[in-house]
Amino acid sequence: MFAAGGTGGHIYPAIAIADQLKIMDPKTQILFIGTPNGMESIAVPAAGYDFRTVPASPLARPIISLQNYFVFPFQLAKSVVLSFQELEKFDPDIVVGTGGYVSFPVCLAAALKGVNLVIQEQNSVPGIANWWLSFIANKVLVAFHSTVDSFVMKKKCVVCGNPVRLSLMQYVSRAVARMHFFPRAGHPDAKVLLVLGGSLGANAINIALLNLYYELLERKNIFIIWQTGVEAFDEMESLVKNHPNVILTAFLHSMDLAYAAADLIVSRAGAMTCCEILATGKPSILIPSPDVAEGHQFSNASLMADLAGSRIITEDELDSITLEAEISEILDNEYLMAEMSQRALQAAKPNACAEIAEQIIAQVKLSTAK
DSSP, rough: EEEEEEEEHHHHOOOOOOOHHHHTTOOOOEEEEEESSSSSHHHHHHHHHHHOOOOOOOSSSSSSSSSIIIHHHHHHHHHHHHHHHHHHHHHEEEEEEEETTTTHHHHHHHHHHEEEEEEOOSSSSSOOOHHTTTTOEEEEEESGGGGGGSSSGGGGGEEEOOOOOHHSSOOOOOHHHHHHHHHTSTTOOOOEEEEEEESOOOOOHHHHTTTTTHHHHHHHEEEEEEOOTTTTTHHHHHHHHTTTTTTSSSSSSHHHHHHHHHHHEEEEOOOOOOOOOOHTOOOOOEEOTTGHHHHHHHHHHHHHHHHHOOEEOTTTOSSHHHHHHHHHHHHHHHHHHHHHHHHHHHOOOOHHHHHHHHHHHHHHHHHHHH
């Protein structure tokens, strides 16, 4: 049983692990638990897995609030009871929690029922839920060595990396990928900029690029793949001039081709995106979201700067001038681009998905032997 919800950063790692478990043993039965209206309610069935729902509520912000003291405990208790019922029906050998607020009640119910529990933490610094769950989990699978220091139960931690979707690990030539987006990008001096604002979008990145993109097109032999996010697409489409060197899209379905085509990535600093940047060996400029709980994205970006030389622009510093300066400095320096690419590949963990699946299977075998 997988407990995952909220954002793609929690859902797609779980799907990637499930796919790997199926590859290793096609007889594996898998059930996902999520919320009724979350992204997981669409993404999981689309990936071909059974899906059931449990209503769950996040902690209110700030943490010290009447909502958390008087309402949240009753909501949590209800979620745990319903999770317990799903555990009774499915009777899993193991529960894997990858995050999202639905993960907490499901994992808590699993521990109370005595079911094997593994949590997978994608971020460089764990959130409140996974920090608490680490005390009752059998194993804590983390992406980075530095993350282990954030947990009290260090002996439970295993550094595996983050599970990158299988399609990104399959080689696609740069030339073929570029032809998919830009049939005219065949010149060897042409550079492709990939801008990722996340599945929902990043308003600050979109605005900074809106004030900059035409100048980039005029001054440089550059092509732009621009994922605006679903919520911002209509507005951006009305403001961005049609240009053969710009692909404007709400959501990128061919991420493998987009990464393969790119010379430089401008992105938020979600944990999964960071690991995909490492796995594909791409230079990057990261603009961490200030709205993500516990400052995860800034911690992720800081780690990426240490590991791969990624440049960081905080949202307070972000404007078209600052962004253009960073883009130009990297794209105009072939030596710097090669160095950043090499550092990213050296820091990547391409076998993370298989290692995570092996840890899950080993935990089931260990409990069966007992």
